[in-house]
Amino acid sequence: xxxxxxxxxxxxxxxxxxxxxxxxxxxxxxxxxxxxxxxxxxxxxxxxxxxxxxxxxxxxxxxxxxxxxxxxxxxxxxxxxxxxxxxxxxxxxxxxxxxxxxxxxxxxxxxxxxxxxxxxxxxxxxxxxxxxxxxxxxxxxxxxxxxxxxxxxxxxxxxxxxxxxxxxxxxxxxxxxxxxxxxxxxxxxxxxxxxxxxxxxxxxxxxxxxxxxxxxxxxxxxxxxxxxxxxxxxxxxxxxxxxxxxxxxxxxxxxxxxxxxxxxxxxxxxxxxxxxxxxxxxxxxxxxxxxxxxxxxxxxxxxxxxxxxxxxx
Ligand code: TXA
Ligand code: MG
Numbered sequence: 001x002x003x004x005x006x007x008x009x010x011x012x013x014x015x016x017x018x019x020x021x022x023x024x025x026x027x028x029x030x031x032x033x034x035x036x037x038x039x040x041x042x043x044x045x046x047x048x049x050x051x052x053x054x055x056x057x058x059x060x061x062x063x064x065x066x067x068x069x070x071x072x073x074x075x076x077x078x079x080x081x082x083x084x085x086x087x088x089x090x091x092x093x094x095x096x097x098x099x100x101x102x103x104x105x106x107x108x109x110x111x112x113x114x115x116x117x118x119x120x121x122x123x124x125x126x127x128x129x130x131x132x133x134x135x136x137x138x139x140x141x142x143x144x145x146x147x148x149x150x151x152x153x154x155x156x157x158x159x160x161x162x163x164x165x166x167x168x169x170x171x172x173x174x175x176x177x178x179x180x181x182x183x184x185x186x187x188x189x190x191x192x193x194x195x196x197x198x199x200x201x202x203x204x205x206x207x208x209x210x211x212x213x214x215x216x217x218x219x220x221x222x223x224x225x226x227x228x229x230x231x232x233x234x235x236x237x238x239x240x241x242x243x244x245x246x247x248x249x250x251x252x253x254x255x256x257x258x259x260x261x262x263x264x265x266x267x268x269x270x271x272x273x274x275x276x277x278x279x280x281x282x283x284x285x286x287x288x289x290x291x292x293x294x295x296x297x298x299x300x301x302x303x304x305x306x307x308x309x310x311x312x313x
Contacts, residue, residue: 021162022113025141027131052103055128082114168269186299226285264296
């Protein structure tokens with residue numbers, strides 16, 4: 001492990017990209033202070049440069065060097081970090097995060113991921129490490145090392161194995177850069193969780209009128225095969241992602257259960273990984289049973305909607 005950490009640090013320091021595991025999805029990481037390294041991230045992912053990156057840290061005191069942390073932001077970070085919460089905050093003038101990493105915005109997204117080896121690397125590296133999900137832009141995020149190998153495999157010099165990502169979907173993004181606290185992306189930390197800690201109303205991006213997470217404008221999280229949010233009349237060569245044990249429709253080539261005990265955290269953990277697996281097996285489409293739209297279900301349905309061919313944006 002020490003050897004791996006040293007190798008990771010040397011690569012980050014020399015402006016290379018590496019793949020790091022996190023509790024949400026695997027990230028394609030590079031030093032956020034190094035514009036040339038950040039250029040590599042955009043290029044490898046084929047990501048439009050107007051879509052800013054999240055900077056990762058091991059400590060709140062390091063975050064505070066780059067963005068303004070008010071009492072609300074501190075409270076949330078202290079409560080949820082390390083963990084799947086990203087905050088969008090105003091950048092300091094002398095912020096170490098380069099302009100390219102934040103797509104020239106005055107704000108920066110920051111988080112402390114919950115993964116032992118990644119935290120150790122971030123702790124020793126000290127500076128901000130930008131890491132978008134380690135997939136081609138618009139495709140499905142990787143939740144296992146093998147998913148990364150299959151796609152970006154030959155484009156990165158090191159992929160650190162962190163086993164299957166515990167949460168399985170990307171972090172919740174909360175914008176605290178204005179007076180209103182606005183959720184820009186749903187994740188396993190829900191708006192109720194945030195409201196409880198903050199004691200303040202949390203707005204959803206639709207309430208706010210305009211979408212502020214540029215990446216959310218795109219069709220996203222899309223598998224290569226077709227994803228159907230209906231289970232009526234199974235298509236030819238179609239697999240089913242089931243939920244619960246009741247009323248599972250029949251007639252599909254294969255059925256995988258996202259959670260037979262109807263546990264939404266388990267659904268989130270399995271979702272991308274099962275889609276990767278079924279896609280690999282060559283099914284033409286995947287039908288998904290209805291997932292309750294509450295709690296973590298809101299984030300799951302958000303990803304399903306974006307991944308399905310229903311979405312034209
Ligand atoms: O769970 C995660 O957050 C993973 C792991 C690797 O940490 N990372 C991740 O990064 O999902 P990415 O780049 O795939 O998604 C980052 C999202 C994008 O939708 C981007 O537009 C938004 O964060 N974002 C980044 N900086 C922002 C900013 N300053 N203002 C608004 N949105 C921002
Ligand atoms: Mg992504």
